[in-house]
Amino acid sequence: MKSFQAALLWLSIYLIVVMAPLFVLLFGPTPLPGGFWWDFAMALGFAALAMMGVQFVLTARFRHAMAPFGIDIIYYFHRFLAVFAFVVLTLHYLIIRFDNPAALGALNPVDAPAYMSAGRVAVVLFGLLVVSSLTRRRLGIEYDRWRWTHALGATLAFALALWHVVGTGYYVGTQWKQILWTGYGLFWIGLIGHVRIIRPWQLLSNPYRVSEVRRERGNAFTLVLEPEGHAGMIFKPGQFAWLTVGNSPFSLKEHPFSIASSAARTGTIEFGIKAVGDFTRSAMAVQPGQQAFLDGPYGVFSTQRHHAAKGYVFIAGGVGIVPIMCMLRTLADNHDQRLLVLLYGNRKWDRVLYREELEALATRLNLVVVHILIEPPEGWQGECGFVTQDILERHLPANRCALHYFICGPSAMTQTVDSLLAALGVRSAQIHNELFEWV
């Protein structure tokens, strides 16, 4: 109920931010009405521009504002909204195209007014931004390259759309309305300055140094960082940070990684990384002594947010164990003796990340570790295959509905376990997961 109210509040704020500047245009001198469809199309154009503007704030990583939801979900919201904002933008164009094609004038940029061509280019650019983001992996576009082009393309498309609005001059004929909408647009563009210049500048004053690169099982490694000239980052167990290694924080070559070390220990910070993507593979070559920068912490996937729980169940797949390892290490450092269950899925036994340390943690904590293997070795007596309802029923304690569940792994696994737990009667408010694969 609480999250429903919060969602409703933020939806209202979003709608005010997007629509208020449009309705303000009805005050003071207004242009003659052009008929329902004409003015509807115009209003959709203004709304689409405002929606695209708000997209900038959603990825500006305002930690405190995003804290109640988790930045992972904010990025998903950004992704879904982009699709719908593009639909609104397309409607703006299509309604005029069919209702009043003559008003669009010449398509040829040589004959057309520059602000009309700017609008057309903006539509195409926004379309490319949406498509390239949704299909980046399928198209094999490298993440860093995508990120640069996405940031530049979005800024350019937004500036062109703003030019189109001011150039056509509908509704913004008076000076104060022109200032309002130009300022409104420039504010969103200014946020890019905050994210790309001011924030990296702040990171420069809190550098880290790579002190160790430790090979782990399963083609993974632990990156150990020491703070240089500062106390380090204070974080909640299960959170993550954007990591830049061997590059300037202005370089945009940063990637989100889960923190693996205990939140109860300050200073040295460790990240668990598996070589699966284009960056993580190259990160294997990181050498001790290299400078690093951290933007964080972020995320709501944390036992600390549900500290009154009677116990925790962790369900991890592969490298999804990393934030859970952070929570387990923290619980151990805090001498926590509540009931803990870990269901940990992997393909092969010799690739089980943190295998030995989990055995050691089971002796310090009231922890039951259940390994589930897709390709078990000969003579394996444990669980096999994927997480199923049978496996959950076998290993979850009788008071399972009173526990909090933390799920981290591939999307398919997370969705399946979500449904299985719901079927077992666990309330959705007690199921927490971290969303990966934003782009």
Place this chain on the structure above:
Amino acid sequence: MRKRLAEILAALSAIIVIFLAAVFSFLHNAQVRNDTLINTQQVMPQSQTSLHNALGRNVYNKLGCSGCHSVGGQGNPRVPLDGVGQRRSPEELHDWIIAGESVRPQLSASVVRMKQSYASIPEEEFQELLGYLTSLRVPSEQQ
């Protein structure tokens, strides 16, 4: 679950935005509906008959005048030109086309810039355009 919630919220936002855009249009059109829309409908048949001035109409199209004006409901409905030949003398129309000094105070700077560029079109085409605009009269004025 959270992902689904984000998806639903985003879809809901878009639906409400589209609805509010429709409300905006309705409110704006309700304000002055009686003055304008009815006039536009009345002059529509007249505008169609003006198409005999094909050369002038070609110049009108070539210059992209419909980006800011409409004739017979086609083009930007903000500034309809139906009946302009009745309301304005050829001298006044000349000034309105090129943003002459007499009309300049009534126009924004960007519109003045755009209109001034029309002063450089060939004289023959300019006269064809002027003739076309002069021919745009309301039905009662037609012969």
